[in-house]
Amino acid sequence: MTISQEQGTHGPVKAEAYWVTESGHGELRAEELDAPQEGEALVRTLYSGVSRGTERVVHEGRVPERVADLMQAPHQEGEFPGPVKYGYLNVGVVEQGPRDWLGKTVFSLHPHQDFYVVPTSQLTPIPEDVPARRAVLTGIVEVAVNALWEAGPRLGDRVAVVGGGLVGGVLATLLRNFPLGRLQLVDADPEKEKLAQTLGIDFALPEQAKNDCDIVFHCSASNEGLKLSLRLAGDDSDVFELSWFADKEVTLPLGEDFHARRLTIRSSQVGAVAMPRRFRRTNAERLVTAAAALKDPLFDTFITSECLFRNLPGTLVKLFERPGGFCHVVAYPKPEE
Known part of the structure; x- marks a missing residue:
């Protein structure tokens, strides 16, 4: 019409x-x-x-x-x-x-x-x-930008992205430009190794994933993925939860890694600008940042x-x-x- x-x-x-x-x-x-x-x-x-x-x-x-x-x-x-x-x-x-x-x-x-x-x-x-067709991803890149503002990756950090779906893949695409010590895309589907190869980053199945991470981003929206994220996180580090579980219930072994190694699970939700940038960036400015990344x-x-x-x-x-x-x-x- x-x-x-x-x-x-x-x-x-x-x-x-x-x-x-x-x-x-x-x-x-x-x-x-x-x-x-x-x-x-x-x-x-x-x-x-x-x-x-x-x-x-x-x-x-x-x-x-x-x-x-x-x-x-x-x-x-x-x-x-x-x-x-x-x-x-x-x-x-x-x-x-x-x-x-x-x-x-x-x-x-x-x-x-x-x-x-x-x-x-x-x-x-x-x-x-930025081609108009590619620009439909602006809202997804915005989710990833918010998570990066929340987590603040530092020089030499060891980072894992658990879940190679749309959000996890877009996040890993942005992270590949950071001066990290290690970046690994982790997924139970061996086909996701093709995505990691395209991005030029390391891939691992859950049993092969490296632990002692400074930051873990969980994007799989699965119970097992969040459990794995806790195992991969280093002592006193953070797991950033980007998944929306909707009506699915999650059961976690909080008596294991979470409690013994003083881990933190932090929600990264795009409805509000991440706290470290909330007083210096608006939602509109965050979208502009996301659109520019799509070049x-x-x-x-x-x-x-x-x-x-x-x-x-x-x-x-x-x-x-x-x-x-x-x-x-x-x-x-x-x-x-």
Whole structure:
């Protein structure tokens, strides 16, 4: 769908958005947008991204009621478990709005929708040397940036990333540029060694992973992964938890490594800027940092599948039924289409 001449530049705009309607199902719904007001922009979406872990939890209706309000996406409509319009990886081009924004490629924490109106303060300009398709990863890189600000890796540190999924892989991609003493990607899936080779870093299966780490980042969203992270952490060190377990319960042997070696498990949650930077960086500045990091073409590694927006309802059902892959990209119609 595109803006027609009949809709003009100041009247309502017709749009379509993806909604989760019930557990495991979704549909495209039409809506009408008001023209952008002062300080707002109308954005035509180029690509959106599907973060398999979080969006699968939403699709399956597994967002815990206790934290439902905290887990809302910035531009979400509806309530968990549904119907709900959810998503937070959106890249588009500004078609109406302030003159200095017109034509800019921007990232927004917006759901899957072909047109939308938001304040320009909620848009992140994408650098000209970052392709729009790759820029859907801005929200994922932001998670990794926040974790790095939280942990503060130092010269010569021994670091492990446990879990080679999308978040863990993106985090490892950033960490490879740090002057570390050791960096290891740890995963139970031997296929993830290919990812480590692409990134140029060391890989280990759980039984081969090196311990006595200064920092361990846990990204596997699994009980066994968190247990392993505690074993790999050195005395008095920190395990940074980036996973969202949703409604899954976790059992840990706290009488072993955790207690005896005085370890700390710290949550790294992107809803707020990491405490070491909270008084000197805003959420918007964190997103700018993430977008700039995407100039590295290595991040294309994490875009592994694509579909057309009109096919999204059926594609997501199949996507969540099979494991594997990183970020799924949704392509939207061009004006000439």
